[in-house]
Amino acid sequence: QQLLDSIQTQTFSPRKILVYIPYGYPTPKETIGIEQIIRCEKGMVAQRSLPLKEVDTDFILFCDDDMFLPPSLVENMFKAMEESESDCIVPNCYPLHKMRSITKMLVWLYNSASPRKDDGWAIKVKKDAGFSYNCYPKKDVLPTQTASFACFLCRTSAYHAIHFEDERWLDTFSFASYDDQLFFYKLYLGGFKICLYYNSGIIHLDARVGVRIDNTRRMFFKKKLLVILWYRTIYKLNVNSKSDRIQIVLAFCSRMLIGIIPLLGDILRYRKLNYLIDYFKGIIDGYKYVHSEEYLQIPPFDNYIN
Numbered sequence: 001q002q003l004l005d006s007i008q009t010q011t012f013s014p015r016k017i018l019v020y021i022p023y024g025y026p027t028p029k030e031t032i033g034i035e036q037i038i039r040c041e042k043g044m045v046a047q048r049s050l051p052l053k054e055v056d057t058d059f060i061l062f063c064d065d066d067m068f069l070p071p072s073l074v075e076n077m078f079k080a081m082e083e084s085e086s087d088c089i090v091p092n093c094y095p096l097h098k099m100r101s102i103t104k105m106l107v108w109l110y111n112s113a114s115p116r117k118d119d120g121w122a123i124k125v126k127k128d129a130g131f132s133y134n135c136y137p138k139k140d141v142l143p144t145q146t147a148s149f150a151c152f153l154c155r156t157s158a159y160h161a162i163h164f165e166d167e168r169w170l171d172t173f174s175f176a177s178y179d180d181q182l183f184f185y186k187l188y189l190g191g192f193k194i195c196l197y198y199n200s201g202i203i204h205l206d207a208r209v210g211v212r213i214d215n216t217r218r219m220f221f222k223k224k225l226l227v228i229l230w231y232r233t234i235y236k237l238n239v240n241s242k243s244d245r246i247q248i249v250l251a252f253c254s255r256m257l258i259g260i261i262p263l264l265g266d267i268l269r270y271r272k273l274n275y276l277i278d279y280f281k282g283i284i285d286g287y288k289y290v291h292s293e294e295y296l297q298i299p300p301f302d303n304y305i306n
Contacts, residue, residue, distance in 0.1 A: 043171035227286025
């Protein structure tokens with residue numbers, strides 16, 4: 001309801017408000033009376049790779065349902081897009097650069113998200129499929145290679161150009177992750193300019209409806225999907241020599257070794273010894289998957305990249 005109310009107060013009004021609800025799920029009670037309900041298939045990628053035939057504008061504002069937009073957000077995003085000559089702009093919902101030192105350390109251990117000096121970029125994807133973030137951004141708007149799905153403004157033509165529906169393989173797993181990096185990095189590699197908008201004023205209300213506390217296979221799928229992400233978006237696109245292969249493989253192996261440190265903490269915290277087994281089973285299963293017939297049927301990640 002807060003999202004709908006905040007959309008209604010925007011200084012730039014949308015032509016349509018389209019609410020996509022998976023088949024079988026009830027229509028939301030929350031309403032402002034002008035939105036259009038559209039049924040779709042359920043899935044982290046499926047719901048973000050729709051034909052969007054209902055969209056007849058040059059730009060689309062994508063929003064999760066637990067965001068609050070300040071009144072001038074969309075107007076400011078359009079101005080920032082024009083000034084930066086970008087195809088997509090993402091308000092910074094997760095200010096990593098403002099985290100406490102201990103939190104930054106944990107984020108690095110768990111996600112290989114490392115701080116970086118200001119070099120004119122917001123977030124860069126690394127060889128281990130992790131990312132580095134600008135710890136001291138001097139500008140409100142900086143180019144980026146990846147971002148969060150929570151909210152972003154994008155050219156409709158850019159959205160369609162990367163054929164994100166090719167990544168629906170992710171929805172075949174009972175646990176989905178890394179969907180946002182798949183989308184934005186594909187957009188970046190496709191030659192489209194993405195920018196991160198630091199001080200937008202957006203508020204993530206964090207409903208956390210997707211959190212599955214009792215997902216006992218979470219560790220297994222998380223590691224399996226990480227191997228697939230790395231192989232698909234880093235290894236296959238950057239290995240041009242033996243030296244490249246060694247560097248990229250070593251970077252990923254280093255990440256897996258460092259990941260054992262927080263893994264041991266999770267085993268003690270949740271009293272789940274099977275996490276240790278699932279950690280390595282996931283890595284092995286990911287390796288097997290990228291060499292399987294099933295994976296070979298998926299179009300290459302750079303299929304539509306010039």
